[in-house]
Ligand SMILES: NC(=O)C1=CN([C@@H]2O[C@H](COP(=O)(O)OP(=O)(O)OC[C@H]3O[C@@H](n4cnc5c(N)ncnc54)[C@H](O)[C@@H]3O)[C@@H](O)[C@H]2O)C=CC1
């Protein structure tokens with residue numbers, strides 16, 4: 001008989017997850033997802049329940065990987081927040097189950113998983129789509145995703161300059177201090193992104209903040225926020241001039257305001273590029289539209305659980 005589920009909370013997840021282990025597993029998972037082989041991945045587009053009173057959504061993200069024996073679901077609440085709000089933008093929990101018996105094996109904090117797997121997938125998009133020799137990275141946003149993106153992009157690439165812009169100069173300066181001063185705070189989005197080779201948008205904005213006229217031709221944009229069909233981070237000009245990639249084509253068509261409202265075509269999924277079935281247009285301006293996928297949480301949760309159970313002091 002199965003025992004009770006283990007609880008693995010934030011500090012433990014932080015201790016157990018490393019980008020060097022996570023990135024190869026996510027690359028493999030993105031490739032498997034794009035094969036559309038149901039023995040590899042079954043992952044419906046996220047169901048969302050509106051929390052109208054609180055300007056938010058509860059998202060349910062179930063995933064089954066039959067060949068890998070992984071069954072999980074993430075529960076994630078995400079909100080539209082007013083400037084100055086101290087409430088969190090995103091809260092998440094991941095539940096890992098035994099696919100044969102159906103019991104819950106583990107309940108884990110989903111904050112660190114969400115921050116790290118999202119940033120790692122953006123880094124994979126840059127590995128595939130950013131021009132070689134990229135020197136300048138711009139990050140728009142100063143929250144949790146901004147920090148995880150800063151961490152992984154500076155861990156795996158060698159940028160000469162990192163620029164950060166938030167809603168306020170104080171927020172950007174606070175972020176720069178928190179990462180030890182190795183970035184430059186900018187007072188406007190235009191100042192941050194002009195001439196940048198890679199741009200990460202990780203804001204809670206529901207209106208465009210990044211405009212095509214400021215983006216250097218050939219730059220790579222990882223667009224992580226605006227995960228509702230009527231929310232935007234990028235303008236029509238950028239969406240229409242760039243080659244657009246997504247984690248999930250179905251997810252982008254259902255949930256991305258930048259894709260739906262601009263009428264831009266999703267050229268390929270990252271998994272198609274990984275599988276070699278679609279080209280990586282590094283020479284062009286590229287947008288990776290990230291919505292976040294259950295399969296990313298599933299492989300992250302398995303990695304955490306396997307490492308947790310192999311730590312003998314817990315047994
Ligand atoms: N694609 C994916 O897989 C995921 C996407 N997200 C999305 O990423 C975004 C960031 O999430 P977190 O960092 O967790 O949130 P957070 O609350 O920690 O940070 C949000 C940041 O956005 C900034 N911001 C808000 N409105 C802005 C505006 N109008 N212009 C410029 N900056 C603005 C805030 O100052 C703050 O720095 C959210 O939109 C969230 O829904 C989050 C998790 C996964």
Ligand SMILES: O=C(O)C1=NCCCC1
Pocket residue numbers: 076077078090092114227291292293
């Ligand atoms: O994949 C996720 O996790 C999220 N995606 C979009 C909004 C917040 C969380």
